[in-house]
Amino acid sequence: MKQENSIQNKKILPEARPLTSVDVVIFTVLDDRLNVLLVIRPNTTEEPFAGMQALPGGFVNVESDADLESCALRKLHQKTGVKTPYLEQVGSWGGKARDPRGWSATHVYFSLIPPPDRLGEGAVWLPIGEHGIKTRLAFDHNVLLEAALQRLRSKVEYTSLPAFLLPDEFTLSELQQMYEVILERPLEKSAFRTRVFAADLVKPVNKIRTGNNRPAQLYRLKHPRKAVFFPRTFSPRKSD
Amino acid sequence: MKQENSIQNKKILPEARPLTSVDVVIFTVLDDRLNVLLVIRPNTTEEPFAGMQALPGGFVNVESDADLESCALRKLHQKTGVKTPYLEQVGSWGGKARDPRGWSATHVYFSLIPPPDRLGEGAVWLPIGEHGIKTRLAFDHNVLLEAALQRLRSKVEYTSLPAFLLPDEFTLSELQQMYEVILERPLEKSAFRTRVFAADLVKPVNKIRTGNNRPAQLYRLKHPRKAVFFPRTFSPRKSD
């Protein structure tokens, strides 16, 4: 009991080590809808959840992966070609029961990217509804996705995260649109703009987006890839 | 490359599995000061960081631990005797370099408890200053502690977390004190009380705390062990 912290004076048996993986929840907005990237699991009988849809991810490779984050970045780049996404850790899930091959722990990241030109082998976008997704995913990936979604929606209330779903240059209406798609409710334009300017989030570029109507000013982030925090949430949640 | 998600059609070699541990950052308030629980690492030459101070934690035991959270609870109970703490995951840290014994990943939880009657073997409280701690801890535990501290301080701005540092019954002044100790700045009494009542956080009990002055109403949480979110932070942070 005193040696609880130690490895009982002998090396921990490798067989007694949990499996270690990284999963990435990659979000983008397509067609006014939040989407998550899924992959099909290999269809061999030796694999658990063969042929099912799953979050992109896999075991940590102790040779090639320096740390968890670079492992997540590698997987994301393989599936989307994106090299500098917004990436944030959601947390980790581990236990006896989540993988039939044995005690396993997975480290979950979520990422926001603009729609990429094309996807890697076997990757598809799945649109997300108000109540998440109905598709049954492999392992406990429905739980992981739900957690990432909850984190995203909660942070969207008071941060600039949705800007990372857009290309470098965008109009304020496009930015507002990203918020509305994720929160699934309309926002007041006036309040939205005041908040964005007060937070010193964007700088105008010398360009205009034209269309069948009044052209809009284009902006870009003042600090690309750094999330900005607003002083309040959009509509203060009732603390029931 | 297509088989990235699989284990390349053979079982992953156990030796290729990272070490998996759980560490717990246990906070309490003693003597108007935030404290963190540390343990001394065993002083054998076979152990890395022998004799140094570290966060309580250790390897996951695939036999006895059902999942990560119960592993964290077990370690917490061993050191403090507390069975129903506030417990929240901070995140996970993993990489080649953080443990000389090999690629390792740790899952970090933080916990808030009232001062326990006594501590387990080799456990001590270390007071935390405005800028964290100066003691050099084992492994990357200074980083983990810093992350937990940042999470705590940030959530204290807009949640009821500090209530979990107190016994079941407490006065509003005592609760405010917990906030002030963690944030290391005074709060307005009037605003504080309004906020607590508006959030419907507490209910009065039919008791009074007496002293050398006007007695104070005792309260208890309406929903023990559930954190409540306030609609705003205490003092809105400047967004830059």
Place this chain on the structure above:
DNA sequence: ATAATAGTGTCTGTAAGACATTATGCC
């Protein structure tokens, strides 16, 4: 009465919500 802490009231400031109004391009 005095000290000490509990508890309330009033006024101000900040940022969001609601909604109306004006501006500017294309057809």
Place this chain on the structure above:
DNA sequence: GGCATAATGTCTTACAGACACTATTAT
């Protein structure tokens, strides 16, 4: 001019900050 969307303005509301004031016990 008409339409569509961009951009701004005004008024209200919610809640925190500052600070003064009152209340209740022990000594």
